[in-house]
Each structure stands twice: as structure tokens, then as C-alpha cells.
Amino acid sequence: MKRRERMLQNLDQEIRDHIEMATQDxxxxxxxxxxxxxxxxxxxxxxxxxxxxxxEVWSVVWFEQLxxxxxxxxxxxxxxxxxxxVAVLTLALGIxxxxxxxxxxxxxxxxxxxxxxxxxxxxxxxxxPGSSNANFTYANYLxxxxxxxxxxxxSAFRDWSFNLTGEGEPKQVPGTWVSGNFFFAxxxxxxxxxxxxxEDDQPGADSHVVVVSYSLWQSRFGSDRSILGTATQIxxxxxxxxxxxxxxxxxxxxxxxxxxxVPAGEFRNNRRAHLLTVIADLRPGEPAANAQGEMTAxxxxxxxxxxxxxxDLFISSVFLKKNLVAPVQPALLILIFAVALLLFIxxxxxxxxxxxxxxxRQKEFxxxxxxxxxxxxxxxxxxxxxxxxxLLGAMLGLAIAxxxxxxxxxxxxxxxxxxxxxxxxxxxxxxxxxxxxLTGLLVGLLPAIGSVxxxxxxxxxEGALASTGTxxxxxxxxxxxxxxxxxxxxxxGAGLLANSxxxxxxxxxxxxxxxxxxxxxxxxxxxxxxxxxxxSILLHQMLESIRNVKGLRSAGLVNALPITGGxxxxxxxxxxxxxPTNDEPSADIRTADSAYFQTMGIPLLAGREFTEADNxxxxxxxxxxxxxARQFWPNKNxxxxxxxxxxxxxxxxxxxxxxxGDVRTNGLDAAVGPMxxxxxxxxxxxFNTIVVRSxxxxxxxxPALKAAIxxxxxxxxxxxxxxxxxxLSESLARQRLYMVLLCVFSCTALLLAAIGIYGIVSYSVSQxxxxxxxxxxxxxxxxxxxxxxxxxxxxxxxxxxxxxVAAAVLLTRLMSHLLFGVSATDPLTFAAVAILLTxxxxxxxxxxxxxxxxxxxxxxxxxx
Amino acid sequence: MSTKEQKERIELLQGTLDLLILRTLVLxxxxxxxxxxxxxxxxxxxxxxxxxxxxxxxHRLIKRKWISVEGGVSENNRKxxxxxxxxxxxxxxxxxxxxxxxxxxxxGRILRPTEEGPS
Numbered sequence: 001m002k003r004r005e006r007m008l009q010n011l012d013q014e015i016r017d018h019i020e021m022a023t024q025d026x027x028x029x030x031x032x033x034x035x036x037x038x039x040x041x042x043x044x045x046x047x048x049x050x051x052x053x054x055x056e057v058w059s060v061v062w063f064e065q066l067x068x069x070x071x072x073x074x075x076x077x078x079x080x081x082x083x084x085x086v087a088v089l090t091l092a093l094g095i096x097x098x099x100x101x102x103x104x105x106x107x108x109x110x111x112x113x114x115x116x117x118x119x120x121x122x123x124x125x126x127x128x129p130g131s132s133n134a135n136f137t138y139a140n141y142l143x144x145x146x147x148x149x150x151x152x153x154x155s156a157f158r159d160w161s162f163n164l165t166g167e168g169e170p171k172q173v174p175g176t177w178v179s180g181n182f183f184f185a186x187x188x189x190x191x192x193x194x195x196x197x198x199e200d201d202q203p204g205a206d207s208h209v210v211v212v213s214y215s216l217w218q219s220r221f222g223s224d225r226s227i228l229g230t231a232t233q234i235x236x237x238x239x240x241x242x243x244x245x246x247x248x249x250x251x252x253x254x255x256x257x258x259x260x261x262v263p264a265g266e267f268r269n270n271r272r273a274h275l276l277t278v279i280a281d282l283r284p285g286e287p288a289a290n291a292q293g294e295m296t297a298x299x300x301x302x303x304x305x306x307x308x309x310x311x312d313l314f315i316s317s318v319f320l321k322k323n324l325v326a327p328v329q330p331a332l333l334i335l336i337f338a339v340a341l342l343l344f345i346x347x348x349x350x351x352x353x354x355x356x357x358x359x360x361r362q363k364e365f366x367x368x369x370x371x372x373x374x375x376x377x378x379x380x381x382x383x384x385x386x387x388x389x390x391l392l393g394a395m396l397g398l399a400i401a402x403x404x405x406x407x408x409x410x411x412x413x414x415x416x417x418x419x420x421x422x423x424x425x426x427x428x429x430x431x432x433x434x435x436x437x438l439t440g441l442l443v444g445l446l447p448a449i450g451s452v453x454x455x456x457x458x459x460x461x462e463g464a465l466a467s468t469g470t471x472x473x474x475x476x477x478x479x480x481x482x483x484x485x486x487x488x489x490x491x492x493g494a495g496l497l498a499n500s501x502x503x504x505x506x507x508x509x510x511x512x513x514x515x516x517x518x519x520x521x522x523x524x525x526x527x528x529x530x531x532x533x534x535x536s537i538l539l540h541q542m543l544e545s546i547r548n549v550k551g552l553r554s555a556g557l558v559n560a561l562p563i564t565g566g567x568x569x570x571x572x573x574x575x576x577x578x579x580p581t582n583d584e585p586s587a588d589i590r591t592a593d594s595a596y597f598q599t600m601g602i603p604l605l606a607g608r609e610f611t612e613a614d615n616x617x618x619x620x621x622x623x624x625x626x627x628x629a630r631q632f633w634p635n636k637n638x639x640x641x642x643x644x645x646x647x648x649x650x651x652x653x654x655x656x657x658x659x660x661g662d663v664r665t666n667g668l669d670a671a672v673g674p675m676x677x678x679x680x681x682x683x684x685x686x687f688n689t690i691v692v693r694s695x696x697x698x699x700x701x702x703p704a705l706k707a708a709i710x711x712x713x714x715x716x717x718x719x720x721x722x723x724x725x726x727x728l729s730e731s732l733a734r735q736r737l738y739m740v741l742l743c744v745f746s747c748t749a750l751l752l753a754a755i756g757i758y759g760i761v762s763y764s765v766s767q768x769x770x771x772x773x774x775x776x777x778x779x780x781x782x783x784x785x786x787x788x789x790x791x792x793x794x795x796x797x798x799x800x801x802x803x804x805v806a807a808a809v810l811l812t813r814l815m816s817h818l819l820f821g822v823s824a825t826d827p828l829t830f831a832a833v834a835i836l837l838t839x840x841x842x843x844x845x846x847x848x849x850x851x852x853x854x855x856x857x858x859x860x861x862x863x864x
Numbered sequence: 865m866s867t868k869e870q871k872e873r874i875e876l877l878q879g880t881l882d883l884l885i886l887r888t889l890v891l892x893x894x895x896x897x898x899x900x901x902x903x904x905x906x907x908x909x910x911x912x913x914x915x916x917x918x919x920x921x922x923h924r925l926i927k928r929k930w931i932s933v934e935g936g937v938s939e940n941n942r943k944x945x946x947x948x949x950x951x952x953x954x955x956x957x958x959x960x961x962x963x964x965x966x967x968x969x970x971x972g973r974i975l976r977p978t979e980e981g982p983s
Contacts, residue, residue, distance in 0.1 A: 011919065014896060014945055017938070021897040045916035053920035057927055 008058065011051060019044055049372035065377070069384035076385060077392075083357060084389070087350055090755075091393025091439060093748055094346030096400030098339040099424075099432050101741075103405050105332050106431070107422040113321050114248065114421070116187030120282035122151070122291065123323040126274065126299075127314045133568075135274040138267050143302055144278070144315070150291040151317075152283050153185035156276040158261060159253055161687070163524040164220060165715040166233040172522050172717035173216065174254055177261035183211075185279050186251065192217075193228040193243035201260040209260065210239040214247040216256040234259070236524035236715070252277065254420075271309045272647050279320055291317050311580070324417050331738050334815050335745075338493065341486040342745050342752075343439070348479040349756045350443040354386060356763050358447040365451045379448040386444030387437060394436035398429070408737065415733040477764075480757055480793060481800040484841070487753040488804025488833055489811055490746035495829040496812060496819055497739040503821035504732060509562060510663030510672075512601030513724045515553075517698035518561055519690045519705060520720035536616060536681040538713065539688060543593065545708040546690060551701055553693045556596030559685040561724075562663040563731045566590060567648075571676065573632060574642035574653065587628060587674035588665050589645065591683050597623075597660055599693050605629075607639040607658030614679040620654035621679065628674030629659045643676065654678065667731050669820045691724070698723060738818060750837070754844040761793045762848030772852050773860025782853035789849040790842075797841040801834055808833075881913065881921050883964060886949060886957040889931060893946040895938055896922065922947060930956050 019040050026036030044050070077084045112118040124144070125134035136144070136156065145154040155178065162175040180202070183195035191214060199205050210232070212221070221227045221241075231238045239259065250256070267273075282291055295315040303313050358365070365378060373381075402424055413419045521542070523535055539557060546555045560566030570584040579585075594610040596602075605626055614621050622643060629638045644653045654676075662672045680688075694701055702721055709716050729736075765772075772785055812824040822829070888894065888902045899922075900913045925931045930953035936946040949957070 010945060015919070017895075017942060017944055018897045018900075021938070025901070050916050050919050053916070054923045057920055057923040 008055060011054060015044070015047060015050065046372045052372065065380070066384070069381050070388065072381065073385040073388045077388065080357075083353065084392075087353055087389050088392045088396060090346050090349050090353075090752065091390055091436075092396035092400055093752070094339075094343035095390075095394050095397030095432065095436060095439065096404070097745055097748065098336075098343050098435060099394075099397055099401035099428060100404045100408065101332070101335045101339045102431050103401065103424055103428045104408065104419075104422050105336050106425070106427050108325050108416075108418045109329060109332060110427070111421065113324070115251070117185065117281055118321060120284070121185065121320040122280050122282055122288070122317045123320045124154070124278040124280055124295065125316050125318070125323075127316055128310070129312050133274045136276040136278045137271045137274055138263050138276060139269050139271045140302060140310075140313075141276050141278055142268065143305075144298060147298055147301070148280070148294060150283055150286045150294045151280040153181045154278065154280040155179040155182040155185045156261060156278050157182055157252065158275055158277065159255075161522045161719070162257055162259075163235050163522060163715070163717045164233065165236065165524070165717070167220075170715050170717040171220070172520070172719040173256040175257040175259065176252060176255045178258050179261050182258070182279075185281050187281075188245070188249060190243040191246040192225060193241075195243050195245075196258060196260050201262050203262070205260075206240075207260040207262045208237065208239045209242045210234060211243040211245060211258045212241060213245050213250055213256045215250075217244045250420075271306060280317075288317070288319070328416055328734075330815075331734075331818060334493070334818070335738070335741055338490055338742055338745050341490055342749050343435070345483050345486050345749050345752045345756075347439055347443050348483045349752050349759070350386075350389070351446050352479055352756060352759060354382075354443060354447040355450065356759070358382065358451050361451075375452045379452050382448040382451055383441060383444040386447070387440030390436040390440030390443070393439070394432045397436075398424070398432055401428075401432075408741070412733060412737055415730065416737070477760055477792070477796055480753075480760060480796040481803065483753045483756050484797045484800025484837060485804035485807060487746070487749045488801055488837060489808045490742070490749045491833045491836070492805075492808040492812060492830060493815060494739070494742040494746035495833055496815070496822060496824065496826060497735070497742050499822045499826065499829055500818070500820040501732070501735055501739045504668050504735060507664065507668040509668065509728065510602060510661055511562060511724075513728060515693055515695070515698055516600070516724035517692040517694065517701065517705075518720060518722060518724060518727065519692070519709075519718060521688045521690060521709070522717060522719065523686050523688070524715070524717075532684045533616060535684040535686070539593075539680060539684070541712045542709050542716075543595075543690070545712050546692065546705055549701060549704045549708055551694055551696070551704075553695060554595055554599040555690060555692045556599035557591075557593040557680055558596050558689055558691065559591045559680070559687055561689050561691070561727060562600075562665060563667055563727060565666045569645050569647040569676075571646060572644045574644060584646070585632070585674065587624075587676045589648070589676050589678065589683075591678045591680040591685050591688075592623075593680050596691065599691050600663075602663060603661040605659045605661060606637060607656070609658060609660075610677075610679045615681040618682075620652060620682050621657045622654040623658045623660050623677040624656055625660055625672070625675040625677075626662045627672050628676070631674060645676065648683075652678075652683065654682075668728070669735075689720075735818075735820075750840060753837075754840050757793050757797055757841060758844040758848060761789060761845040762851070764792060765789055765848050765852045768852075769855055769860050772855045773857045776855060776860075777857035785852050785855075786846075786849050789852045790845050793845045794841050797845075798838070801837050801841070804837075805830060805834055880964070881917060882925060883957070883960045884911070885918075885921060885925060885947075886930065886953055886960065889947060889949040889953070890957065893934065893936065893948040895936070895944040895946050898938075899947065925953070928956075929953075 019037075022040035022043065023033070023036045026039050027033055031039060113121065115121060124136070126136050126140060127134055138156075141154075141156045148154060157176045157178040160175055160177055161172050164171045164173060178196060180196055180198035180200050183190075184198075188195070190211065193211075195211055196209065200207055200209055217223060217227065227241050228243070229240060231240055233239075234257070245258075261276075282288060295317050299313045299315040303310060368378060369375075405422065405424065409419055409422045521539075523538065543555060543557055546552070566588060568586055568588045570586045572578050572584065592610065594612055594614070597604060597609055606629070607623075610621070610623065624638060624643075632638065633641070638656050638659060640656065642653055642655050644651050660677070662675075664670065665672060665675065692698060692701065692705065706718055706721075709718060768789075772789075775785060775788075776782070808830065809825055816824040884903050885899055888899050888906075891902075894902065896918060900918055903911055903913050922931070925947075926933060930950060931947045932950050934946050934948060936944055938944040
């Protein structure tokens, strides 16, 4: 550095001497002193430039210039705070939206699952045509585990609820029965103690062991390290705690504890009950295609070994991560596409702002050029400025994103896979940096190209208009078109989702949802077969106890609520030909008490409801829903016919005594299928839900209801105490999230597009004041001027709207699976969006255009 | 300067200015103006030293340690910076000169093939 300063120290003096000597030479050749000096100066060239170039020899040029550009850029931005704020806000909206969605995409789709074996972890599914159940039967699982060569650690698990009793209030937590190799398949290590091992699920081993999650260890066991080896009460039995998993591990489905899956003898040979989820590791070096090939062959082999049981069995293997995120992947991709459009609209606005600004800065550019700035240097300066704006925008955008992300995630961790893992990490920050650099370069490109074309002579002439060349003007306005086209696409998408959502909410669930409360009861019982009578007695006592609570109108019992899904079975009708095994009809099965239908407001359409007399010793009876009656007894009365339920243990036959109205079983958007109701004493279940109808707000009854239950059994755990309204609203959480996000994005897009056209029209009015003044002076009517100005912006906007409608027709097809009850090319939605945007266009250009009609010719002509 | 005069002059190829400066300094130290003058004079004013590039070139050569700079007094008795060829610069000059000659011969052969080799 020192050497460099010494070298440059006398450069000024040296140059002056040089010129003086050259002047002297010229005088010697016979020029006049003045002429001589001019000639010498001309020959020497641009002094500042020479100094700059000499300095460059000694410095890390790009870095110094960058620092210079940044300092200058910041000064310029500070000098016009209005512009800076608008520009940064515009970008922050675009970048913020992009970052929020990218954070979700990054965590859900890009980040590997938090298991060491993520790369080779597969999910295996038994698939059957016409059935959505992908779970394995125990016998098929055992065959697979024994026969497969390409897979290792083939493990099965089953979600379950576990009642924790003993210390404190009884608590029901979600947990999982897992095969002994489950933790080895994932590759996870325990935080304390050991995981379940292959020996633990073998017959005769001590299978009463439990591994607990970190959060349960904290909340239930007070983070006590000496917990290992001690006994705890789970489902009314003693289990020995053998390990604690590391923080955050909750696979599958927010499990809080894991116990060995030990099938009762008979269950090992079951090929009908599809209850097990199966995962496995690809053996090292084995390509995934081989595994699939082997699965296909094994499925065919199983079919041959067990003819007639599962004629259309197919086993598919997919990577577990892909399988987990499959339900949300298409929607997330649509959302990331939507924010990209939004960001583009924001960029277009900013480009326009910068273009207008660089038009106003022509003189500054000309001066900088005149004193020796190269074109590249000038362009680089402008790009530095726009990148600075983008970086500021990204900083604000990150703040916006972290806020909105917390909001999005908090609302949806229960219903969206992997949402609990969503957070801002280095990937997100890196993405924000990258996107803001790209944005900055993109928006700065047109203005930078424009500034390079600055003509020093015309721009510096006194009184020259700070006007732009035609090229600038053209590109300026042209951006309106894509802006409006993209806004149309976004708004149509949002409109279609909103339309679907409204339709979903209007779907009749089949019951009266007002004033209904649900209480989940999971009965602790290890061996339900022996205790069937005990279960129904217990449930009966609890219902009686609850019915005494004051303020309650009625209370009923069901094993699984409408909307949330539940068990189903294949069935046959006595006296009708039995179809081949793979074509057996299937129905949802529910168990209910005599007051359930009246409490829910489900109408009785034929026959009778259950009564207290339909108990365990009475003849088996059933109710069916309207759909089942219509499908299997069209125009006939089904009452008196007999139906065989085939899947749950030994087949049960019952007589239809009545028909009740349909309820939405698997969600408001799912079609209703056949449904069979048993009276609960005739087919007792461990999972039950009590529904309570009250006159006022049902939540105020909660303490009394809990007390009533605990009065019967103080160890009974109570879960999911919520109103049916809440259950319904939760069931739409996913759709609501997509709709709200897309609506927010498209409204922002609309706002930005409106600001865009407003800005362009008002800019053009200010540029043409002089011309408009002349027009008015020679007799143009204000309305002519208005039309002239408005035509300019609106024509392009209308072209954009037309292009957007065409693009939307093609694009909305991609989101048809997110829609309900409305076609992807719904003409009403398209028309509404087109009209809305037309109105916005007219309004946003009318306001500034009106100013043009108020131009006073006298002032306009005197101006400048 | 008339336009005719300008047309007859040839702008220096990129990089050749360095070579010419080194060659000029073989005769002894000189200041900036003298170097420019010498190049133009010796080429019968055919070569035009873009003066804007002279000083950056000098600084470049200093940085590469091919020339050094010292204080001195110019012919009209003023203090001036004199540039002197270093030993390193002298070696470089030999290298560059032979490189240049090779280049010139090669280009010449391409431009006037018949005058050169026997055909």
C-alpha cells in the first residue's frame, strides 16, 4: 500500500509538467501559446481517466470500485427516501412471499428426513384396485420379511393410543407398536438407554418394554435420567422404560412412545386385516428398481401360495420421504410457482420505477461520462444500486417471511406432513441472498442498458428535457402486459380455490353441527376379546353418568366421528350371490348407541333406531345408511335383510332394522359410501367418542363432563375434547391454507399491478405536460386528452388481461386436483377476474389521467 | 491536428507500448514526455502514443519491477520523475523483442506469401 501511495503521489504534478512540455514543443513548432496548450491537452486525453487508470494498476480494482459504488449507491438511496421506501417495500413483498414458501418447500420437500438411513429408506405398500388402504396384513408382512433379498430391516408398525396412568391425571398419548427392527430400519440411536431390539418382539420375550420420546420424558418423567429400568403404567399394564429417544424424534405421526408389536397367535396368520405400515432399507448397492422388481415377483408368489385370498395383490416400494410428502407436494409446487409470478410482478414494478428514475438522472449520467466514466462503469454503478435495493428488500423480506412462516406453521403442524420441521435455515438465507442478487440484476438491467445509451451532448444542453428516448419509453410501458397477464393467472387460481372452499363449507355434513361437543375415550384393555362385556358395561355407566350433567340436552356414543374417517370392512348380503373375492363390496363400520342419531341430528329414514334392548345377548341388528340402501336394494325396503361383516375377526351376521341418513365419512370433499352401524354392546370397541349436544356453548360443560367420566373410572383418559365445528374446520385446514396463501399472493399481485399502471400513466402525464398544454391550447376537449392518456396504458393492460386469461386456461388444469365442485376453467371465476382487473386498470389509469385534463395551457407552455 | 495526419498514424497494438517504453529506456533514464516524444520521433511520427495509456503503462511496468523511478531534473531545469530500466526489465526486453520479431515474421509470411519462401 505504501509503495502505491508513493507512486501516485506526484502523478498530478507529473501530468501537468507533461502537458506543459508538450505545449512548449508546440510553441516551438510555431503555434500560438493558446493553440499550443489546447493541442497538448487534446493529445493528452482525459486527465481524470489517466489518473484513474494509473491508480487501477496498483489496486484490487473491482473491490475498490465496488466499495465506491456501494457508498455512492447508499448515498443516492438516502437522498431520495420516498423512492427507496417504495422500491424496498415492493421487493420485500415479492421476496418475503418467495422466502416463506421456499422455507416450507425446503423443509418439506428438499431436506432429507432426519434419519441416518434416509437415502435408502423405503415405504412398502400393498395396493389393491379400488381401495385406498395401503397397509399390510400380518401374514403378508412376515412372508415379505422372510423372502426378500434386496431389502433389509423390513419392519412393521401400527399407530395406537396409549393411556398413561399412575402419577397425576390420566393421559392419552399417541404412540406406535413397532416390530423389533423398526429403529434399525431408520438408523436412529437413542438419547438414553436402548431402543427396541429384534429380540423384544419374539414370542416368549419380555415384550413389556417402552421407549419414550424426549418430550414425554420431559413432561411426564421430569427429565429424570434414573427413569431407565423403572416401571410405568401403560394401558393398565406395567411396562419397563428402556430408552429415551433424542429431541425431535417423533416418527411416525408425532409418536410419543414405542412398544414392541407382538401379535397374538392367530393374528400372525391373518391375511384380511390390513393394519400394518411397512418400511424397509434398500440393501447397500441395490438399485431401487431391483427392489420393485422383487416386490412384484413376491406379490405374485404370495398370491399363488394363498389362492383366492388376495387376487389383485400388488406391492409397491417408494422412498419413504417421497411417500410422506406426496399429499402436499403438488400444492407446494403450485404455491412456489405462484410466488415466482408475484416476485416477477414486483420486479416489473421496480424496473419501471428505476427506468423513470434513470430518465430523470440523464444529466448526472452525462456528466459522469463527460469526466471519464466508462459505459461499463456507469452500468455497474446502476446495477450496484439495484442490487442494494434488492438486498434491503431481502432483509425486510426475511423479516416478513419469518413472521408469516411462524403463522403458517403454527396453524398447520397437525395437518401437514413435516410442517413441524419447517424453519429458516442456512438454505433459506442462501436462497434469499441468491434471489435478491438475481432480482437486483434483473430489475437493474433495462435501466443500465438505457443509461449506457445516454448521449452526452444532448443531455448536457441547457434546458434539455429530462426525457427518455423512445426505447426507454417502449420497454417501460411494455412491462404492463406481462404484469397484468401474471396477475390474471394468480387471481384465477386464487378465485378457483376460494370458490372450492365456499362450496366445501356449504356441503351438508349429514348432521346438525351446532352446539355439538366431542370427547375421545380410549379404554385401557389389553385383551378386548375377554373383556367385551366389561367394555360395554363401562361405556354404559359413563354415558349414564354424563347424561346427569346439567345443561346437556342429549349424549350419544360412536366409535369414530363423521368426517375423520374410520374402520371399514368387506361384506356380503345373505341370499345374494357372493361376488369373487376381489369384487366384494365394502362398507364403513361404526358402532353407536341408541341416542347417537338423535344427538347428532341424523334422520331415520326407514325402520327403527337402536334401543337399549339391542344388547350383547339380543339378536344382532344393524342400521345402514341411505347410500347403502339405494345401492343394494334399489326401490326396495332393505329392512329385514341380513348382512355378513367379513373382516373383523370371525364373520358377524346381523339383520337390518333401519335406514339412516348419509353423513360425510372421510371429509367434506369425499364421496359417501355404504355404511353399517352396529349397536355398541354387540361389537364393543376400545376407541370411542362421546358426542354431547347442549343448549348453549358446549365447552362450558367440559369440567362437569370430565368429572362425570372420572366418577366412573378415575384412570380413564380423555382426549380430543372439541366442538364438532372445530373438527369440521380442522378437516379443511389444508384447503384453507392453500386458499389463504394464494389469495394473499394474488391480492398483492393485484395491488402491485395497479400501482404499476398508475405509475406509468402518471409518469407519462408528467412527461407530456408540454404537449398536452399545446393540444388544449389549440382546442382539444379535456375528454379527448383523457382518452389519449388512458388509451396508452389501458391498451397494454387489456392485452395483458387477454393473454393472462389464455395462460390461465392452460395452467389451472394443473391444480384441478385441489378444486372441489368447480371446474378448472370455471367461466364465472374467469369472467369475474377479467372484470375485476378491467375495473382496476380503468381506475388506476383514470386517476392520474384526470390530472392531464386539468393542465393549464398557459402554464404548461411557459414551463421550462 | 488535421484528419489526414490522424489517418496516417497507427495506433499501437495492445501490449506493444510496454515493449517500446522498455526499448526507449535502453538509451538511458527519461521522463514521461520524453518517452512519448522519443517513440513518436523514432517512428517518424507514424506511431501515435495514446497518451492516456502512457502513464498507466509506466505504472504497470514499475509494478512488475521492469523499470524503476527516480527523481531528477528535466532539460528545462524542472524537477521531474525519471524512469530507468532495471536488470529485470533488460531481460524482459530481450524476451519481448524476440517474441515480437517472431510474430512480425509470421504475420508477414501470411500477408505476402510469394515474397518469402521459394515457390
